[in-house]
Amino acid sequence: MRLDVAELEREGGLRRVPLTVCLDAAEAGGDVVAFPSPLRGEAEAVATKDGVTVHVTLTGEALLRCARCLQSFGYPLRLSFAEHFRPGPPGVEPAALQGGEDEVPYVTYDGKSIELDEVIRQHVLLALPMKPLCRADCxxxxxxxxxxxxxxxxxxxxxxxxxxxxxxxxxxxxxxxxxxx
Ligand SMILES: [Zn+2]
Ligand SMILES: [Zn+2]
Known part of the structure; x- marks a missing residue:
């Protein structure tokens, strides 16, 4: 999912787009996590004085393995986060570019368009439980x-x-x- 920043500015600095995110299986907590169906939701991009803030809401399902009984089970995902983007050189860790201590963390983009997939992927992986259980009393x-x-x-x-x-x-x-x- 790519967000054209010039287009965002032409539209008055606010843009809402529906999201359908297909994620590849990933490794989390030493186990493989699969995503049987695309995650769906919405991204709301707002142009700020030094970049773009994107609010993402997503729902979907991750296929996890229970830490106790080792059976696969569908874990409901419900995500809501905001990420700040600023134009800057690619491949640089955002933390290295941050100025003051009270500055909000941000991700750089090439000045033209924002790639949301990787940011979404990272937030999804962070939202997964450390010790997945198919049910609390497994x-x-x-x-x-x-x-x-x-x-x-x-x-x-x-x-x-x-x-x-x-x-x-x-x-x-x-x-x-x-x-x-
Ligand atoms: Zn279990
Ligand atoms: Zn036994």
Whole structure:
């Protein structure tokens, strides 16, 4: 998605454009994140005295892998952010160009048009959870047999139903299995 700045100025310095953003699968938190469908939303560009401010709102879905049960699940994305752009040499880290301490961070553009895709991609990746969970109370996998405990209990527990261990199990706060020799 490219935003023509000359066009923006011709239109009086305010422009709203619908956004459809297709993102490639990316790596986040050591795992691959996929985007099964385009993210949709709107960008509102406002010309300022030294550049352009773009407000972006987007909704969509990311396919993440649950940190506990390792199943893929759709994570709803809802983004809203503003980014400031100023004309400047490409490839320079914005922080290196910043003047005063109270200055708002910004991204440079070539003076003609603003490329939004990379900025959007970075904001989407930042919006993803560090430890994705398919649901807050995901039971995860049995550490012994690997069964997904969300689908029901495994048989590891019942094998330990030996009455001789019952008194020990009551004493052990770690639960069944901890007292096993
Ligand atoms: Zn899970
Ligand atoms: Zn098990």
């Amino acid at each position: 039971l995860g996998l049995c550490p012994r047999c690997g069964k997904n405990l969300n689908e029901g209990p495994c048989t590891c527990g019942s094998e330990e139903e030996d009455p001789r261990w019952a008194p020990l199990r009551q004493l052990s706060p770690g639960g069944p299995g901890d007292g096993q020799v």
